[in-house]
Amino acid sequence: MVGAGIARPISVGTIILGCTVSSAYMGRAMPAPTSEVTSMEYTLTKTNRKTIALYVRNGKLEVKAPQRATKKQIETFIHSKADWINEKLPKSINQQQKREAFTLNYGDNVLLLGQLHPIISAQGKLKFDNQNFCIPQGLNPQQIKDTCIKIYRTIAKEYLPNRTLEIAKTMNLNPTTIKINGAYTRWGSCSSLGNINFSWRLIMANPETIDYVITHELAHLQEMNHSPKFWAIVENAIPNYKQHKQHLKQLQKRLATENW
Numbered sequence: 001m002v003g004a005g006i007a008r009p010i011s012v013g014t015i016i017l018g019c020t021v022s023s024a025y026m027g028r029a030m031p032a033p034t035s036e037v038t039s040m041e042y043t044l045t046k047t048n049r050k051t052i053a054l055y056v057r058n059g060k061l062e063v064k065a066p067q068r069a070t071k072k073q074i075e076t077f078i079h080s081k082a083d084w085i086n087e088k089l090p091k092s093i094n095q096q097q098k099r100e101a102f103t104l105n106y107g108d109n110v111l112l113l114g115q116l117h118p119i120i121s122a123q124g125k126l127k128f129d130n131q132n133f134c135i136p137q138g139l140n141p142q143q144i145k146d147t148c149i150k151i152y153r154t155i156a157k158e159y160l161p162n163r164t165l166e167i168a169k170t171m172n173l174n175p176t177t178i179k180i181n182g183a184y185t186r187w188g189s190c191s192s193l194g195n196i197n198f199s200w201r202l203i204m205a206n207p208e209t210i211d212y213v214i215t216h217e218l219a220h221l222q223e224m225n226h227s228p229k230f231w232a233i234v235e236n237a238i239p240n241y242k243q244h245k246q247h248l249k250q251l252q253k254r255l256a257t258e259n260w
C-alpha cells in the first residue's frame with residue numbers, strides 16, 4: 001500500500017484530563033502551580049497495551065497507556081518527553097488553525113491531475129469542463145467542497161481504473177477488481193485476492209505520480225510486501241519513483257491543511 005499518513009484520531013473511551021507541565025520542572029516531581037507553569041491538556045486512552053505512548057495530532061496531545069498505569073506514571077512520562085512535545089505541538093496547532101481557517105469559495109482554484117482549476121458557478125449538471133469545476137451558484141463553503149468532491153469522485157472512477165488497466169497490460173498483470181474509496185490514510189491498497197483500491201484524493205496528484213501509485217499497487221500482485229524484490233519491480237517500471245514518493249508527501253500536507 002501507499003500510505004498518505006494523514007492522522008485521524010481513534011477515540012476509544014477518551015478521558016480529558018487537565019495536566020500542568022512546566023519546562024522548568026521536567027522530569028522532576030510535579031510542582032505546585034506557579035505563574036511559570038503552562039497548562040497542557042491531553043486525551044488519555046487506556047488499552048491493553050504494555051507501554052505508554054504519546055501522539056501529537058490535530059493540535060492535541062494524545063496519550064495511550066496500559067490499563068494499570070497511574071496518573072503519576074503517565075505524567076512523569078509526559079514530562080520526560082517535554083522536548084519532543086515542545087517541538088511537535090506548536091507545529092501541529094499551527095496546522096490545525098490553518099485547517100480550520102481554510103474555506104473554499106467560487107473563484108478559488110482546486111487541484112486536478114497536478115493542475116489548478118477554478119471553481120465557477122454554472123447552470124446545469126455539475127461537472128469538470130476540462131477547464132473549470134462547474135457547480136451550482138449560491139452554495140456555502142462546505143457545500144462547495146462537497147460538490148467538488150462529487151466531481152473528483154466521478155473523474156477518479158473513470159481515470160484511475162482505466163489507467164490501471166493500461167499499466168497492468170504493460171506489466172502483464174491482471175488485477176481482480178479496481179475500486180475507488182474515500183480513504184484518508186492510503187493513496188492505494190492491494191489485497192492478497194488481487195483487489196486494488198485507490199482513494200479518490202489521488203486524482204489531485206500529477207499523472208506521473210498517479211502512475212507511480214498504480215504501479216506500486218500492481219507490483220503487489222507479484223510481491224505482497226515491501227521487500228527489495230518488490231522495489232526492484234517498481235524501479236524497473238518507474239526509475240524516479242522516489243521523486244514521486246516526495247510529491248505524495250507534499251500533496252498529503254496540502255490535503256491535510258485544506259482538510260480534504
Ligand SMILES: [Zn+2]
Nearest residue numbers: 001002216226
Ligand atoms: Zn505498498
